[in-house]
Amino acid sequence: MSEHGRHVGAATLKRLRHSRGLSLAGTARALAAVAARLGLPLDSSAASVQRSVARWESARPILPSERYQLLLAHHYARNGGETSLGPGSDVAELLDALRYLGASERAIGELRRLLVRTTTDTGLDLLSLLGPQAGAALAGALADPQRTDAMVLDVLRTAIGDVNREVGSLPFVRLQLLLAPVVESCRRLLDGDVPGPLLPGLRTVAAHAYTLAGRLAFETRDDAASRGLYAAATETAGHIGAPWHRAVVHMSHALVTLYATPGIEAAQRLVAAAVRDARAGHSVTVRARSHALQAELSARGGGEHAERQARSALALAWYDLDRDRADDPSGVSFTAAHLRGFEGVVALYVGDAATAHEEFAQSASALTQRRERVQRSIVTSDQALAQLRLGDPQSAAALLHDCVDAASASGGRVATIRLRRARRELRPWRREEWAAALDDHMIESLGG
Incomplete structure (x- = not known):
């Protein structure tokens, strides 16, 4: 502009x-x-x-x-x-x-x-945004928390799942608006006199809602709101009685902190806390993901032992991922395709561009679900960096066109940051026709 x-x-x-x-x-x-x-x-x-x-x-x-x-x-x-x-x-x-x-x-x-x-909704109260069925189920509980029952928790759980499934399909600001009534309902119920047997379930739902809301607030560039929501998620998850819940919060918070805070020390502390909680919990999937994130942060941090520490954490992640996870309590989606993306990041930061490119390509080709579009965009932008390190800037630019479309569709902050970082690496070729075409695409879709 x-x-x-x-x-x-x-x-x-x-x-x-x-x-x-x-x-x-x-x-x-x-x-x-x-x-x-x-x-x-x-x-x-x-x-x-x-x-x-x-x-x-x-x-x-x-x-x-x-x-x-x-x-x-x-x-x-x-x-x-x-x-x-x-x-x-x-x-x-x-x-x-x-x-x-x-x-x-x-x-x-x-x-x-x-x-x-x-x-054009009939009123802009919180319940109207959830829809009539959910509003009817919640209205009684919000008026009198003692009337909270399993159906109310199911309504909240379903609403969170509906929003979560649309990540990558709808702009984050829209998802934030849709999740807001769930977050507020959880807060009001936790402040009320909910029947004791339902408290663990309510805390689990609330921790999930606060964590997702913290991520959405970050993506829409409201870092203050994001920090408050993650603090609420951490405290709530700590009262559930299963440490892996808090590990999930720490991992999400770490990824947000990596981009919202200068340096990586704060993110590393959160990842270390996630690993401790994951090891104390019963979800091997969460443990695998925490080790993968630990590997990335180790590689990013650099230093004399960075590669050895990163490779060791990756080995632990693969060990956990290869175990029987049929009865894993977390329901967290973390696959070999996701882990290959972490393998690629480690390889990229320790200077092995060829391996990084191969890992990124395999990861991106497997991340085909609608919910994985944002992650695929991040992996592809990293793949472009590896392509550039291998001496092929034009192919790197070609990869970034798909990232532009994904970042524009979701309004994702991390995807946009990774995309712009990759584009900056192409500055020496800015006068080339293919580089100008990428710039035009970014201006048209992202406003610059």
């Missing part, structure tokens, strides 16, 4: 704000109110939100994150108690501003569809 275009977008956002008679602080309060109404409360301070609003309108403006785009759209959709989404509306102007600031047409289309869906 051109510099002039970004300034036009920033000026449009400022004009919209002034048309509502709002200061920067007033806009921050309005967005916080919208977030609370949608069940997506902002954990950021009012001052932090205000600074974000100011950055969108500054001399060097930035594109609001997907989360803030949704909040802005809901804010400007209502004026004087009425909802207006059509041509000439404030929302139409907002979407134009987002285009100027770099949002892709695909992202704009998804935002418009999500806005229409959530503003």
Whole structure:
């Protein structure tokens, strides 16, 4: 997006704000109110939100994150108690501003569809977003937690599973909105007087909900909310009585921390905690995954013994993965295809590009399920880096085109970060026609 275009977008956002008679602080309060109404409360301070609003309108403006785009759209959709989404509306102007600031047409289309869906529901209360059946089942329990029964837990468990299955198919901001009522319901029930025999099951469901919500908040670039959700997930999982539950939380948190925090020390500490909990638990699948993640972090950390430590952790992961897992209690999906991806990352970081490329190729070819699209994109972007190390930058660029489509479809932060890192490695060839074609694809789909 051109510099002039970004300034036009920033000026449009400022004009919209002034048309509502709002200061920067007033806009921050309005967005916080919208977030609370949608069940997506902002954990950021009012001052932090205000600074974000100011950055969108500054001399060097930035594109609001997907989360803030949704909040802005809901804010400007209502004026004087009425909802207006059509041509000439404030929302139409907002979407134009987002285009100027770099949002892709695909992202704009998804935002418009999500806005229409959530503003035309009968009310925007939490239960309405879950659907009538789930709302009816939960309503009694939320009014009186002592009425919680196994059916209520099944409703929550099913809702989490439905959201989880759509990772890679729907934008993360939409998934976050769909999961919000489940998270809030879990919080309210845990704060209530739920029958004792149901508490372990409720804590298990809540830990799963908080963990997934923490990941979704990270993907939509709300790191403060993500940290709070992971803290809640860790505490809740610690009361379940099966350590592997907390190991799952630690692993998800570690991957998020790796990209949200400078350095890798914090992520390494979380992985070490995951390994301890996994070894104390009864899920060999979780143990295998924790060792695989330990291998990646060891390789990334470098140092004199990095390769030996990484190879040792990979050997433990393969040992666990090869054991009988028919009765594994976790239900965690972790296969040889996933582990080959970790093998590739280790090989890439210790300087064995040929082995890395082969492992990545095998992993990507096996990750064919819809739910695995994001992971396949990450593996393929790493495969492109290996291809580049092998002296074939054009083939590396060809691989990255699929990653662009996947990152655009999901709005995934990790997939986009890995993609952009791989693209930076191609800078020496930026004047080549095939490199320019990749840049055009990224601008069209990702806004830059």
